[in-house]
Amino acid sequence: MKQKCLTESNVNQKLLNIQYAVRGPIVARAAQIEREIQKGAEKPFSRVIRANIGDCHALGQKPFTFVRQVLAVAACPALMSCPDIPDDVKERVKEILDDCTQGSVGAYSPPAGLTIVRRHVAQYLTARDGVPASPEDIYLGAGASDLIKAVLTLFVQDVGGRAPGVMIPIPQYPLFSGTLSELGLTQVPYYLDEESGWALPPSELQRAWSHADCSVRALVVINPGNPTGQVLSRDNIEEIVRFAYERNLFILADEVYQENIVSKEFHSFKKAMHEMGAPYSAMELASFVTSSKGWAAECGARAAFVELCRVAPRVLVAFNAARAVAQCPSVLGQCVIDCVVKPPAPGSPSYTTWSRERRDVRRVLQQRAAAATRAFNSLPGYFCNVIEGSMFAFPRVDLPAGAVRAAAERGLAPDEFYCLQLLEETGVCVVPGSGFGQRAGSFHFRTTILHPASEFAHMLAAITNFHHQFLKTYSLSCLTDDDD
Incomplete structure (x- = not known):
């Protein structure tokens, strides 16, 4: 044989x-x-209850009317003439299609995503943080997993003959451990403090960093936590930022659950860095948001964005080249992101239903x-x-x-x-x-x-x-x- x-x-x-x-x-x-x-x-039971994955629609959450109407009209522009489609949906779709090649979501977009969607993402981030955001720093992707892997790929190179490593929380979402294994990056685990509400003591970061048998290059933080569900305090975020600065670590902030917070205020790493002032406001950062979580929970759309802050120009050239090889993320998925970062405005026809x-x-x-x-x-x-x-x-x-x-x-x-x-x-x-x-x-x-x-x-x-x-x-x- x-x-x-x-x-x-x-x-x-x-x-x-x-x-x-x-x-x-x-x-x-x-x-x-x-x-x-x-x-x-x-x-001894009549059915299996799937509680293993955060797939909201599979668990019974209904799709948001505005999102699905935008998707339907974007995919079939003939629906523009339908009187049952609200005017703000038609306006949104027209704005998106005007940015698409030949006005079709079936055409490739630029590798980083449609310009109009990236502009809306930048406006969303500016409003969220009170810090100017640029569309040029925004990259759309096929879900957060796609973008997280793309960013982690930047760290694969050995440094001074030592293998590169990335600090990840324990417990952590296994996307990170799995991706690090695939890329050959060394996992440097640090433990969240369960007895203190899954907080992140700087002493534990120091312990993990000092015992690492590799060249630690980046620090992953999941906030709000997955699987732990905690929301980091502003003071804790500042402690993490100072730790990363003192050791020249790139921060990857998985912030995909920020719209799922039920009892605390969310503080983004970007906002915290900005308000801490120099030198922290000049640090590199990758922040991830996805439409699979939050209120939309459109997991099947496979859509997300990353904001890459203050990354060296030649590194961005390499990142852009790698993204170009993948052509572009789903344009329909990009439509979902547009709805997430720019939902119906108060007073618009779709606002009452969306609210x-x-x-x-x-x-x-x-x-x-x-x-x-x-x-x-x-x-x-x-x-x-x-x-x-x-x-x-x-x-x-x-x-x-x-x-x-x-x-x-x-x-x-x-x-x-x-x-x-x-x-x-x-x-x-x-x-x-x-x-x-x-x-x-x-x-x-x-x-x-x-x-x-x-x-x-x-x-x-x-x-x-x-x-x-x-x-x-x-x-x-x-x-x-x-x-x-």
Whole structure:
């Protein structure tokens, strides 16, 4: 038999190190269970509840009318004559199409994105931060993951014979660890302080930096946090900025959940740097925002932007060349970004509907965050910080020794064992904390909190009942083993 051209031994070895728990083995098992149910298999539950990924529309959030009308008319300009389409939608689409080649979203845009959309992004950032933003610093992309990888690629070069490294938070969104593995960049983990609301102590940054066996070149900060849901205080942001300045680190600020904050004020890194003044206001920064999160939650559109601040001209030349190779992000996705950064204005025909839909989304997020925090903290052995932003809960679970031992016997991490048992017995699919990173000896899981009210209540009740039975089973198991 002819040997395969690609084998495990000759494929890009960096790819073999990528792990992405959000779509990992437990999620694969959930899909298998769904197929088993469809074929008539008997389970102690009637359906699988997917709580593994922050896909709002998949969890029942309705699309925003303004966004979808803009997309519909942009894709089919003949709808301009439809009397049911509001005038402000038509005006927006005309503005976008005037910037498209031959007036079609089917044509390539410039690699960085349509000029009009980048201009609107700059206006949005200027209003948000009170700091002038330039369209020339804005790059549109196929989701935040596309742009994060593009920026991280800039750091692959060895420095002084030492491998390059990037500091990332633990817990973290595995996009970062996976992308660093793919690019061959060294991960330099720093731990968020769970007991202090997932704050970021400068002493921990110093510990991680000083123990790094590489040339640390950049610092990733996720604010609001994913999976942790915290919002960094202004003082904490300033401490992080000072740390990065003193060590000449480039800051990558993942700020995609800023529109999902329910209880705190958001401070962007750009604004903080500006208000801190020189020399911090001259630091390099990449800040990411996506339409997959926030109020629009258009995950399938795959659209985002990055603002690259104060980057050296020759570096920008290289970045622009790399983006040109990819041609351009989806132009329809760029239309979504335009709607996100420039929603209907007060008094416009679409404003009343948009405002009501926005208010409903925010109310649901606030209710779910409060309910999840309350429910998890009521369970024995559970601890969950208050969810301040994003769309996830990341509770810590103290597992009995019997469960830890049972997990080891099956070759599983204890939290993976717990989540797998939860899936098999209740149909609730969550992601073990080990997929995001956690302190040794601690166990967590991440769950989305955006399900419809009845399904969300059912999920919390299922987790509650399961946990009580799990403790009973494995605590008794531990006592029986000790007696033997």
